[in-house]
Amino acid sequence: MSEKIRERIYADNAATTPVSEKALAAMLPYFRERFGNPSAIYSYGQEAKKALEHSRGAVAKAIGALNNEIYFTSGGTESDNWAIHSVGALKSSKGKHIISTAIEHNAVLRTLETMQAQGYEITLLNPDKNGQIAAEALERAIRHDTILISIMTANNVVGTVLPIEALGAVARRHNIIFHTDAVQAAGHIPVTVRALSVDLLSLSAHKFHGPKGVGALFSKIPLTLPPYITGGGQEKGRRSGTENVPGIAGMAAALEEGAENVPHTAPYLRALRDKLMDRTLKIPGVYVTGDPVNRLPGHASFVFEGIRHSAHVITLLNEAGICASSGSACSASSTEAPHVLRAMGYDEEIARSALRISLSQYNTEQDIDRINEELPRIIREVRHKKDGPLG
Numbered sequence: 001m002s003e004k005i006r007e008r009i010y011a012d013n014a015a016t017t018p019v020s021e022k023a024l025a026a027m028l029p030y031f032r033e034r035f036g037n038p039s040a041i042y043s044y045g046q047e048a049k050k051a052l053e054h055s056r057g058a059v060a061k062a063i064g065a066l067n068n069e070i071y072f073t074s075g076g077t078e079s080d081n082w083a084i085h086s087v088g089a090l091k092s093s094k095g096k097h098i099i100s101t102a103i104e105h106n107a108v109l110r111t112l113e114t115m116q117a118q119g120y121e122i123t124l125l126n127p128d129k130n131g132q133i134a135a136e137a138l139e140r141a142i143r144h145d146t147i148l149i150s151i152m153t154a155n156n157v158v159g160t161v162l163p164i165e166a167l168g169a170v171a172r173r174h175n176i177i178f179h180t181d182a183v184q185a186a187g188h189i190p191v192t193v194r195a196l197s198v199d200l201l202s203l204s205a206h207k208f209h210g211p212k213g214v215g216a217l218f219s220k221i222p223l224t225l226p227p228y229i230t231g232g233g234q235e236k237g238r239r240s241g242t243e244n245v246p247g248i249a250g251m252a253a254a255l256e257e258g259a260e261n262v263p264h265t266a267p268y269l270r271a272l273r274d275k276l277m278d279r280t281l282k283i284p285g286v287y288v289t290g291d292p293v294n295r296l297p298g299h300a301s302f303v304f305e306g307i308r309h310s311a312h313v314i315t316l317l318n319e320a321g322i323c324a325s326s327g328s329a330c331s332a333s334s335t336e337a338p339h340v341l342r343a344m345g346y347d348e349e350i351a352r353s354a355l356r357i358s359l360s361q362y363n364t365e366q367d368i369d370r371i372n373e374e375l376p377r378i379i380r381e382v383r384h385k386k387d388g389p390l391g
C-alpha cells in the first residue's frame with residue numbers, strides 16, 4: 001500500500017477498500033496499450049476479449065462456478081437489482097411472493113419496494129438480536145406462490161455471517177430460487193456457490209480490493225435470466241454495454257488474490273479485531289452489535305450508551321487520523337438510525353450511536369493500538385460534551 005494511504009488509519013473497509021497492487025497491475029494495460037473494444041475482430045479487440053474471458057474464468061474459479069455462469073455488471077447494486085427483477089419477471093406466472101430480510105442492503109430493500117409497487121408481495125424476515133435468520137423462520141414464511149428468496153451472506157452494518165448453506169437448503173427443498181448478496185463476504189470468507197447451493201449471487205469488486213463500479217452476478221445453469229440491460233448484446237445478450245475491461249481485469253485479480261489469501265488473512269484479521277473489541281468493551285456502557293462468533297473476520301461494530309449520535313465520535317476519530325463509520329456507507333451523514341439495528345431490536349436512540357470499524361489485511365497491530373488509545377478517550381469526551389450540535 002502506498003505511503004499516502006498509510007498516513008491515516010483506514011478502518012472503513014466495509015464501505016470500500018483500496019485497490020491492491022495486483023489488481024492495479026492487472027488493470028493498467030487495458031487503459032492504453034490494450035484499450036480495444038472486446039467486440040471488435042482485429043487484434044486490439046481480441047486482446048481485450050481474451051482478458052475478459054480470462055477474468056471470467058478467474059472469478060468463476062474463485063467462487064466455484066462455471067465460466068458461463070458469470071455475468072459482469074457495474075457492481076453490487078446492479079447485480080442485486082438484476083437478480084430480483086429478473087426472477088420476478090421469469091416466475092410471475094407461478095406466483096408473486098418474495099421473501100427477504102429486514103437487514104438487507106438498500107440495493108435489495110429498495111428494489112423489493114419497487115417490486116411491491118408492481119404487485120409483488122414481500123415478506124421481510126426479522127433477525128434475532130445477533131442479526132441471524134433461522135432456517136425454521138424461513139421455512140415458516142414460504143407459501144405456495146413464493147418465487148424468490150433473497151438473503152445476504154454477510155451483513156454490512158453488523159458483520160454477522162448468515163447460515164446461507166442451511167437457508168439455501170430450505171429454498172432447494174421447496175424448489176424456490178435463492179439469491180444471496182455476497183458483496184461483504186467474497187474475498188473475506190470462503191464463498192463457494194455449490195457449497196452454499198445458491199442460484200444467484202452478487203459480487204462487488206470494490207469491497208475486496210478491486211476497483212469501484214464493477215461487479216458480477218453468478219447465475220446458476222440452467223436458470224436463464226431475461227436480458228436486463230438491452231442494447232448491443234454483450235454478456236450473451238443479457239447485459240448490454242461495452243464491457244469495463246480494465247475494471248473487470250482488476251476485479252478478477254483482486255478476487256483471485258482475496259480468495260486465495262483467506263486462510264491467512266482471516267485469522268490475522270480476527271486477531272486484530274478481537275484485540276480491538278476486547279479493549280473497546282472495557283469502556284463502560286458499550287455493546288457489540290451483530291453475532292459475537294459468526295461475524296466477518298475484520299468487522300467490529302458497537303453501540304454506546306450516552307452517545308446521541310455516532311457522527312460526533314466519527315468526526316473526532318477523523319481528527320485523530322482514524323477513518324471509521326456508523327455502519328452504512330449510504331447513510332453515514334444521515335441522522336436516521338441504521339435500519340439494520342432497528343430490525344435487530346435496538347431502539348432508535350442507541351441505534352444512532354452505532355460505530356463500525358472494519359479492517360483489512362493492510363491494517364497493522366500498531367493501528368489497533370492507536371485506535372485502542374484514541375477511541376476510549378473520544379467516547380469520554382463526547383459523553384462529557386452532550387450539549388454539542390449532535391451530542
Ligand SMILES: Cc1ncc(COP(=O)(O)O)c(C=O)c1O
Nearest residue numbers: 075076077105107156183184204
Ligand atoms: C451488502 C451490500 N450489498 C450491496 C452493496 C452495493 O454494492 P455497490 O457499491 O457495488 O453498488 C453494498 C455496498 O455497500 C453492500 O454492502
